[in-house]
Amino acid sequence: MxxxxxxxxxxxxxxxxxxxxxxxxxxxxxxxxxxxxxxxxxxxxxxxxxxxxxxxxxxxxxxxxxxxxxxxxxxxxxxxxxxxxxxxxxxxxxxxxxxxxxxxxxxxxxxxxxxxxxxxxxxxxRYDSNVQMLRQFADNGEFGDIYYAKASTIRRLGNPGGWFADIERSGGGPLIDIGVHVIDLCWYLMGRPKVKTISANTYNKVGNRSHIRNLSFYKAADYDASKNTVEDIANALIRFENGASLMIDVSFTLHAKQDEGSVKLFGDKGGFEVDPAVVIVTEKYNTILNVHPQTDSPSFHFESAxxxxxxxxxxxxxxxxxxxxPVEDGVEMMRILCGIYESAAKGEEIRL
Ligand SMILES: NC(=O)c1ccc[n+]([C@@H]2O[C@H](COP(=O)([O-])OP(=O)(O)OC[C@H]3O[C@@H](n4cnc5c(N)ncnc54)[C@H](O)[C@@H]3O)[C@@H](O)[C@H]2O)c1
Known part of the structure; x- marks a missing residue:
């Protein structure tokens, strides 16, 4: 072709x-x-x-x-x-x-x-060149066994309204919309381990905060704040069959001082951060080193990705x-996202 x-x-x-x-x-x-x-x-x-x-x-x-x-x-x-x-x-x-x-x-x-x-x-x-670089480091064992990851995407004011806030059309709130990005990123960089259990919470306490003035935020093409049937925030602890674990929290609205994005992974030989900027943490000659790879953009560059x-x-x-x-990874991500919602609804840990 x-x-x-x-x-x-x-x-x-x-x-x-x-x-x-x-x-x-x-x-x-x-x-x-x-x-x-x-x-x-x-x-x-x-x-x-x-x-x-x-x-x-x-x-x-x-x-x-x-x-x-x-x-x-x-x-x-x-x-x-x-x-x-x-x-x-x-x-x-x-x-x-x-x-x-x-x-x-x-x-x-x-x-x-x-x-x-x-x-x-x-x-x-996944298509960010920094992520591909880090994946190469991980695949070559530079971080050893990646046993723990922690990701946070906090919007204090960022419910896009319209279909995003209508659970029938979206399937969920910040978790399924923006949480999916960082959960997938961690899972992919951890080598796509099989999920064992999920313990999660969702909260619907502050609403979409559409009354806030003087602060703009991302909105759906057909913005409408009148309907909001999705969570404000979700958090989860995901345990994998290989013993690794992932902690996440993600919000559309929260009484937080500022928006925050962090993605950190930790192995037994080294660690690294993807957000807010790429840093590799390692040891050499009994000294801890924070290494800053020299790339075109130290943080996520949406356009090039x-x-x-x-x-x-x-x-x-x-x-x-x-x-x-591939589709298989999309399916696994749906298992994780839906597992988080299921655990939160039941108020207990679930086993996948
Ligand atoms: N990759 C990212 O970072 C990213 C960012 C934002 C949104 N998204 C995803 O992109 C998708 C769209 O989000 P958006 O922000 O562009 O929403 P949007 O509301 O801005 O646009 C959606 C468009 O789809 C149209 N539409 C809906 N159903 C249709 C149908 N059956 N046939 C034809 N048109 C239809 C609507 O009329 C609207 O113009 C969602 O799945 C969202 O999760 C991804």
């Missing part, structure tokens, strides 16, 4: 990153755009020179001219769109989270298997290669 003809479904906030990156990849052609909101679809099609626009995704999928699609819609549509696209013979890049439930995830996995097409899950953090993610998808489609973030 030479150039890959792309259809984009969903033209809200995240789609712009897909579009910008496809536009810069000479192996991709942005051929069609689809959104329920026709005006939005047409504006984007004009901006990126796409020939066709649709409001009904099935019409886009029926077009034999499209080789692959990016799914950039609400989480409740991911399973339906992935399965329909795979059955229509399209390769799929689906935004995180893969879907809302483990049942949906297993249906997608089956559709991938039957179709033989590529499905890449949009775990964009996105470009890498899109370039990788195009390469996988062209060469029939298995993606770095």
């Amino acid at each position: 030479n150039q890959v003809r792309i259809g984009i479904i969903g033209t809200g906030s995240i789609s712009e990153w897909h579009l910008k990156a496809y536009a810069k990849n000479s192996g991709a052609i942005i051929a069609a755009i689809c959104d329920l909101n026709e005006q939005r679809a047409k504006q984007i099609a004009e901006k990126y020179g796409a020939e066709k626009t649709f409001t009904e995704y099935r019409e886009l999928l029926a077009d034999p001219d499209i080789d692959a699609i990016s799914i950039c819609t609400w989480n409740n549509t991911h399973a339906e769109l992935c399965i329909a696209a795979l059955q229509a013979g399209k390769n799929v890049l689906v935004e995180k989270p893969l879907c809302r439930t483990v049942e949906e995830a297993l249906l997608i996995e089956e559709a991938v298997r039957v179709s033989g097409k590529i499905l890449q899950v949009g775990f964009v953090r 996105f470009q890498n993610e899109i370039n990788h998808f195009i390469e996988c489609v062209q060469q029939g290669k298995q993606p770095l973030s």
